[in-house]
Structure formats: C-alpha cells, structure tokens
Amino acid sequence: MGSVRKVSATLDDSGDDGEGSASPADKSELQHTLKNLSLKLDDLSTCNDLIAKHGAALQRSLNELDSLKIPSESGEKLKVVNERATLFRITSNAMINACRDFLELAEIHSRKWQRALQYEQEQRVHLEETIEQLAKQHNSLERAFRSGPGWSANPSNSCSEGSLLTPKGEDSEEDEDTEYFDAMEDSTSFITVITETNEDRKAEGGSSTCGTVDWTTADNVLDGASLVPRGSYRVKRRVRIPDKPNYSLNLWSIMKNCIGRELSRIPMPVNFNEPLSMLQRLTEDLEYHHLLDKAVHCPSSVEQMCLVAAFSVSSYSTTVHRIAKPFNPMLGETFELDRLEDMGVRSLCEQVSHHPPSAAHYAFSKNGWSLWQEITIASKFRGKYISIMPLGAIHLEFQATGNHYVWRKSTSTVHNIIVGKLWIDQSGDIEIVNHKTSDRCQLKFVPYSYFSKEAARKVTGVVRDSQGKAHYVLSGSWDEQMECSKIVQSSPSSPGSDGKQKTVYQTLPAKLLWRKYPLPENAENMYYFSELALTLNELEGGVAPTDSRLRPDQRLMAAAPRKKVRPGKEGAGSGCGVPGKRGRPGEELTNLGLRPAEKESDGYVPLWFEKRLDPLTRETAYVYKGGYWEAKEKQEWHMCPNIF
Structure with a gap:
C-alpha cells in the first residue's frame, strides 16, 4: 500500500511531465484510480484487523459456553455453532492469506511501475536537452556558414534596419540566435x-x-x-x-x-x-x-x-x-x-x-x-x-x-x-x-x-x-x-x-x-x-x-x-x-x-x-x-x- 501511494505521489509531483503523452483528463483519471486503489487497500487492511479481532472474541465466547453445564440438547446445538465458527475461522484465515499475497504482489509491481515511471521521466528530460542542443548546434552551423569565404559577395544579402540579418562581423543577439526557414524550391516561376x-x-x-x-x-x-x-x-x-x-x-x-x-x-x-x-x-x-x-x-x-x-x-x-x-x-x-x-x-x-x-x-x-x-x-x-x-x-x-x-x-x-x-x-x-x-x-x-x-x-x-x-x-x-x-x-x-x-x-x-x-x-x-x-x-x-x-x-x-x-x-x-x-x-x-x-x-x-x-x-x-x-x-x- 505504501508503494502504491508513492507511485501516486510521484505522478502528482511530475506536474506537466505527463502532458506530452496523455491528456489532462487521462492524467486525472489515472491519479483518481491510484487514489481509490490506495483507499481500498486501507479498507482491506482495516477489515483484516477487525476479522482477526472479532474472530478471536468469538472463539473465546464459544470456549466459555463449552465449559458451562448445559442440557444435552443444547450441547448438540453448541457443537454445531462451534463447528461453524471453526469453518468461519478457516475461511477468514484463507482470505487473510490471499489478501496478504495480493498486497505483496501489488507492492512488488508498484515498485516496478515507479522505476519505469522514473526511467521515462529521465528519458524525457534527456530528450528535451538533446533537442535544445541540436537547435543550438543548428544555429552554430549557420553562423559558421555565414562567416565562410564569399558569403558577403551577394549584395542582396546586405542588411537593413529591421531585417532578419545583421551586418557580418557585428555582434548581435539576433545574429547569434536567429533560426531560418528553408525556402520553397523553384520559388519564382x-x-x-x-x-x-x-x-x-x-x-x-x-x-x-x-x-x-x-x-x-x-x-x-x-x-x-x-x-x-x-x-x-x-x-x-x-x-x-x-x-x-x-x-x-x-x-x-x-x-x-x-x-x-x-x-x-x-x-x-x-x-x-x-x-x-x-x-x-x-x-x-x-x-x-x-x-x-x-x-x-x-x-x-x-x-x-x-x-x-x-x-x-x-x-x-x-x-x-x-x-x-x-x-x-x-x-x-x-x-x-x-x-x-x-x-x-x-x-x-x-x-x-x-x-x-x-x-x-x-x-x-x-x-x-x-x-x-x-x-x-x-x-x-x-x-x-x-x-x-x-x-x-x-x-x-x-x-x-x-x-x-x-x-x-x-x-x-x-x-x-x-x-x-x-x-x-x-x-x-x-x-x-x-x-x-x-x-x-x-x-x-x-x-x-x-x-x-x-x-x-x-x-x-x-x-x-x-x-x-x-x-x-x-x-x-x-x-x-x-x-x-x-x-x-x-x-x-x-x-x-x-x-x-x-x-x-x-x-x-x-x-x-x-x-x-x-x-x-x-x-x-x-x-x-x-x-x-x-x-x-x-x-x-x-x-x-x-x-x-x-x-x-x-x-x-x-x-x-x-x-x-x-x-x-x-x-x-x-x-x-x-x-x-x-x-x-x-x-x-x-x-x-x-x-x-x-x-x-x-x-x-x-x-x-x-x-x-x-x-x-x-x-x-x-x-x-x-x-x-x-x-x-x-x-x-x-x-x-x-x-x-
């Protein structure tokens, strides 16, 4: 149960990290499901404690009744009640064991989910950093091309106020960072x-x-x-x-x-x-x-x-x-x-x-x-x-x-x-x-x-x-x-x-x-x-x-x-x-x-x-x-x- 709650908390903390692959509605539904699952596991644990508590009390009461001097007819009925109580105890123990197995399995898988989620988040961050680096390298290549020999020979590339380009050799934020779009082939017919x-x-x-x-x-x-x-x-x-x-x-x-x-x-x-x-x-x-x-x-x-x-x-x-x-x-x-x-x-x-x-x-x-x-x-x-x-x-x-x-x-x-x-x-x-x-x-x-x-x-x-x-x-x-x-x-x-x-x-x-x-x-x-x-x-x-x-x-x-x-x-x-x-x-x-x-x-x-x-x-x-x-x-x- 603790692991499931950890997974839910991880998703909550990730904020917009899930926006790229899932819509806000899908993300909200997932968080709601995990929250409900965690609550149900808490309820199951509470029921487990109550069954164990009340089962022990019932067994003590039956033992007390068995020690009393009662008529034979009542003794037969008490024996039937005792047998049924024993069957209930066996069934309850089986349910408790099954619940324990389920809880262990859920904890194991929740840890796997958490690791997988953490890996995907790391991969996403790495991909974002890579895209950013590629964009910067793209701009660097353009600047290197512009500084190459013969670039300024074409008068059409000269720059005026408000243009996309700046004069060669001039330090400019726009010149350093501007990215340009490829022109259509055969642009003039x-x-x-x-x-x-x-x-x-x-x-x-x-x-x-x-x-x-x-x-x-x-x-x-x-x-x-x-x-x-x-x-x-x-x-x-x-x-x-x-x-x-x-x-x-x-x-x-x-x-x-x-x-x-x-x-x-x-x-x-x-x-x-x-x-x-x-x-x-x-x-x-x-x-x-x-x-x-x-x-x-x-x-x-x-x-x-x-x-x-x-x-x-x-x-x-x-x-x-x-x-x-x-x-x-x-x-x-x-x-x-x-x-x-x-x-x-x-x-x-x-x-x-x-x-x-x-x-x-x-x-x-x-x-x-x-x-x-x-x-x-x-x-x-x-x-x-x-x-x-x-x-x-x-x-x-x-x-x-x-x-x-x-x-x-x-x-x-x-x-x-x-x-x-x-x-x-x-x-x-x-x-x-x-x-x-x-x-x-x-x-x-x-x-x-x-x-x-x-x-x-x-x-x-x-x-x-x-x-x-x-x-x-x-x-x-x-x-x-x-x-x-x-x-x-x-x-x-x-x-x-x-x-x-x-x-x-x-x-x-x-x-x-x-x-x-x-x-x-x-x-x-x-x-x-x-x-x-x-x-x-x-x-x-x-x-x-x-x-x-x-x-x-x-x-x-x-x-x-x-x-x-x-x-x-x-x-x-x-x-x-x-x-x-x-x-x-x-x-x-x-x-x-x-x-x-x-x-x-x-x-x-x-x-x-x-x-x-x-x-x-x-x-x-x-x-x-x-x-x-x-x-x-x-x-x-x-x-x-x-x-x-």
Missing part, C-alpha cells in the same frame, strides 16, 4: 525584364490611368512615401499607450510539454499577450483601406485586381514585429470600429465559436465596397516553431461594378521557440479570384531561408484575365511595399540546368501600389503597435457591453504593468488566470480562451451573424445579418449577454 522604350511608355501612359490613383509621374515610377497622406484623420486619437512591462519569458520551458497540441489549448503566461483581442487584431486588416477606396474608381478589372492584391498583402505588415499573442475573445465578445466620419469605414467582429476559435467580421465603406470573412484559427506547436493557419474565405465586393473578390489567408510561422529571438514569417500561395470577370491573381509568399538569395519576406504574383493572359507582375515584400509592372510581352525562357522552364515577362518600369506606414515613435516599447492599433483599445461611448474595450483583464494589461495591480484585483480581473494561483507579476496563466467560470456552448447562437451557405465557395460561414448599428443608434443592448 517567372523572370521579369524591364523595357525602357519610349513607345511602350507612351502607350502605357494612355491606358493605365486608374481613377484617383496616380499611375503616371515624370519618370513613370511611383516613388513616393505613400499613396495616401498621413494625418488626414479629423478625429483626435491617442498616439501612445503605457510602456509594456519588461518581463523575461522562457517560452520553451512552458511549451515543451505541448508539442503537437492545438495552440488554443496551451496555457500561456499573461505577459506573453498584447493588450488587444483577436477581434481587434482582425480589424487591423482594414488599416490600408484607402487601397480599396482607390480601387472603386478603376475602370479596368485587372488594374483593380492589382490594388486588391496589394490590400491583401498589406494585412500582414503589422505582424513582422508582433510576436505577442492577442487575447482570445470570449464567446459572444464583439468589437466595433465606427470610423465612418474620418475613415469612411464601419466594421463589426463577433466571436462565434470557442473551440476551434472562430470570429466573424463585416465591414463596409461609404466609398462603395464591403468586406466580410469568417476566420477560424488552426494552430499547432511543432517543437521548433508554431504554425498558425487561418481558415476561411475573405469576400470583397464593389457595389458599383459588382466585382466580387474571394481569397484566403496564408500560413504564419513563429520561429525560434527553443532558442533564439522569436521571428515571424509568412508562406504559401494565395489565389485571388474575381468571380464576376474570372480574373485571377496568384500570389506567392516565399518562406525565408538564410541560404537563399531571395530577399526576406518576398512576395511575387501575376494578374491574369479570364483567358489566362498575364497583364501585370506584382513584386515586393509583405512587411514594406508592393509594386506592379505592366506586361508588354511574354515568352518562354530556355530550360535551365535543372530542365525547368520559366516565363520571361517584358514589363514597363514598376509603379508603387502600397507602402507601409512608419511605426510610431517608441513603438518597440508599445508592442510595435501601428497608429491604428494604438487607438483600437481606446474607450469609446455607446459601444455594446460585449465590446473588447470593456474586458477587465485586457484593460488592466493596457493601463499599466501588472505588478501595479492590487492583488485582489489581479485574480478577478485577469479573466484567464489559474484559479487559486497567484505568483510573481506576469506569471498568471491564460488558456487563450475560456475563463475558468465560463462554459462551452455548442448551441450558442451569435447575435449579429448567422450561418449561411456561401454560393461561391460552397462552404457554410457566418454572415452579418444586420441590426448592430441600429441598436447602437437607439442604445438598445438588452439582448447582449453579460460576459464580462
């Missing part, structure tokens, strides 16, 4: 050659005017800072938030037991969050909405496609430095962006599902377009990196022409989980389809590799009409800018040494479609928020009681470092903490989802969105059903659940 003929320029100048977009300049290259002037908003918005607390975080120590698990199920420290919810992060897709405002006026659908493609790429520009995780919204949580006056846009998001986490989004512009999407986040921790795969289609429709574009998001990868500085990359292909004209744009996000000659965060693409004819080549990077070049001629290239053939596009000089806004001053201490992101959690009157701005945990984190929060408020306000635990500031855990008191609801019906069959994608998705802005105007929120 075409070659572009720029033509400088005056005839082509003149022809292009007469046919490429796109409404309010300035497609022509003196040298036919849009070389300005941005297609839209900054500071055009009339409403005064905040331009800074309190600096983020400086907490150290060993992500590998937290996540090493969670390899292969869904990210939304992994407990994470609160200080790994940024003070925005996923709904607010989704709203940031609209930061470069002016691209769509300009696309409204394009008379040509292929030119409009160029701006739509640039808009689709621009949504990733906020992610390059944003390694912190947004708060996972609660079921029924909403977020509105009511910027009709200054931005011309209204946007509404609602969390429609918890597991898997799913949010519905609808936005419209007074300039004549609407956008809607339902995004479900599928994520996995793979050991050295985290894969985040947004599932769901994005729809964009222009009211005047009826052009209806559909595309999906690319895969995001967070690298250097084990060792080094975290960095984010985007990879995969995105196909944008205009379902009215059948125009298509194929965008390729090239995953970065240190050993590739390609520029970091590169994006390439080709815009084709319904007949498959290529009209524009797109190029740039998802964190800085996108350009387009009009194709004047195309031809196949000669097969290369690998036998593959690429298309050669002769193009006019490139024109700027989109360029990222510079980050605010002191952005590195404000979670690298953009100007728009800084305003998203700013309190506004009249919003729904389910709005993300009203989340107490998020407000506490945004207002000041958590160490300044009173202990009584910290546990109650975090909304995502572990019940009964309170450690050093920033150590609270959040499950990226449900609060402890909150329950899953398979039958939850969203307030502002409803499920419909998408006739274009043939998928079921949540679509805005109306009513929110009317409710806001009347300030009638009685239908909203009390989730905070």
